[in-house]
Amino acid sequence: MFSQDFKGAIFDLDGTLLDSMWVWQRVDEIFLHARGFAVPDDYSQAILALTFRETAEYTIKRFGLCDTPEQLMDEWNQLSEEQYSNHVKLKPGVRGYLKHLRACGIKLGVATALTTHVMQAVLSNNDVLHLFDALTSADEVVRGKTHPDIYLLAAQKLGIDPRDCIVFEDVHKTLRGIRAAGMKACAVWDESCVEWDKMVHAFDYHVLSFAQLLTDIANGTRDG
Numbered sequence: 386m387f388s389q390d391f392k393g394a395i396f397d398l399d400g401t402l403l404d405s406m407w408v409w410q411r412v413d414e415i416f417l418h419a420r421g422f423a424v425p426d427d428y429s430q431a432i433l434a435l436t437f438r439e440t441a442e443y444t445i446k447r448f449g450l451c452d453t454p455e456q457l458m459d460e461w462n463q464l465s466e467e468q469y470s471n472h473v474k475l476k477p478g479v480r481g482y483l484k485h486l487r488a489c490g491i492k493l494g495v496a497t498a499l500t501t502h503v504m505q506a507v508l509s510n511n512d513v514l515h516l517f518d519a520l521t522s523a524d525e526v527v528r529g530k531t532h533p534d535i536y537l538l539a540a541q542k543l544g545i546d547p548r549d550c551i552v553f554e555d556v557h558k559t560l561r562g563i564r565a566a567g568m569k570a571c572a573v574w575d576e577s578c579v580e581w582d583k584m585v586h587a588f589d590y591h592v593l594s595f596a597q598l599l600t601d602i603a604n605g606t607r608d609g
Contacts, residue, residue, distance in 0.1 A: 391569060393545035394486055395536060398497040400555035400575040403507065405473045412464045416457075422448055430579060434530040434558040436523035437461075437498055462500060469499070469507040478596030483516045485602065494519040494539040496552070498530070519543050530559040533566035540566070553592075557584050 399405045413424045428447075432440045441454035441461075450457075486493060493516055497504055501522045508514040519542035526534040540547045551569040552559075557580040563570045572584035572591040585591045592598045 389489065389491075391491065391549055391551040393492045393494060393540060393543045393550040395494040395496050395539045395543075395550055395552045395568070397552075397554045397556070397559070397573075398495060398499055398504065398507070400577055401553050401573045402475060402479050403473055404476050405469070405507075406575065406577040408465055408468045408473060411468075412461055415464060416460065417448070420448065420450065429577070433556045434562070435498070436526065436529045437500060438524065439529050440498075458500075462503065466503055466506070469503045470510055473507050473510075475511050475513065476595060478594055478599050480511070480513055480516075481599050482595040483513055485599065487516055492518045492543045492545060494521060494543050496521045496523075496530075496535045496539045498523040500524055530554075530556070530562045532562050534562075536563060536566040536568055540568070551589075557587070560584075560587055 396402050399409070410424075410429070413428065417424050432443060435443060437458055438454050441457040444450065444457060445452060445454065483493060495504060495508075495517055499507070499522060501520065501524065504520055504522060505514060508517070508520075519539060521535055521539040521542060523529065523535055526538060528534050536550070536552055537547060540550050543550070547567045550566075551571055552563045552566075553571045553573050554560075554563065555573045555575040555578060557572075560570055569590070570588040572581075572588040573595075574581060574591070574593045578584065
């Protein structure tokens with residue numbers, strides 16, 4: 386049973402609220418191909434819980450690049466910004482579920498690896514920016530999502546005790562950071578998930594889609 390026993394809901398974006406993993410797959414292909422590399426099979430999984438800067442540092446080290454982290458981040462932003470601003474869409478049921486939580490008095494926050502500018506652009510383009518009480522980007526903290534920093538900052542911005550928050554994520558690695566923050570965790574399925582079975586057993590809750598969650602709520606089979 387998915388019990389609505391929380392006062393704040395904190396959402397990841399890529400793969401959780403947004404159907405957007407294709408963007409970064411394309412960015413990786415363009416970026417690495419220009420430097421003479423194919424995208425390694427394990428690359429996307431290796432960087433999933435890292436901050437934007439940590440991803441840049443990891444990429445430079447792994448491929449022996451001469452670029453600075455700032456140069457990589459600028460190039461990635463340029464490659465992805467147009468897609469996020471105009472083409473990335475919400476997953477089915479997301480807008481309805483966010484409105485449902487707002488109607489229940491739940492405060493809504495974002496904790497994402499996307500930069501603040503791109504985050505605001507994609508949420509605005511999908512007409513949900515106004516539904517959030519606070520936005521938090523990984524570029525505001527030093528450590529990635531395997532640490533509690535970004536979740537604690539998001540709760541602080543919401544003005545809610547971390548113990549009264551739930552985090553929605555699509556990556557198994559993030560559970561360590563969520564638990565360290567003292568929060569509940571809900572796994573959200575995405576076609577890019579490679580550890581879904583582990584997530585189902587380890588997280589407090591799991592949802593296959595927000596559309597299905599809304600249906601369950603309407604049918605009275607879930608509390609929220």
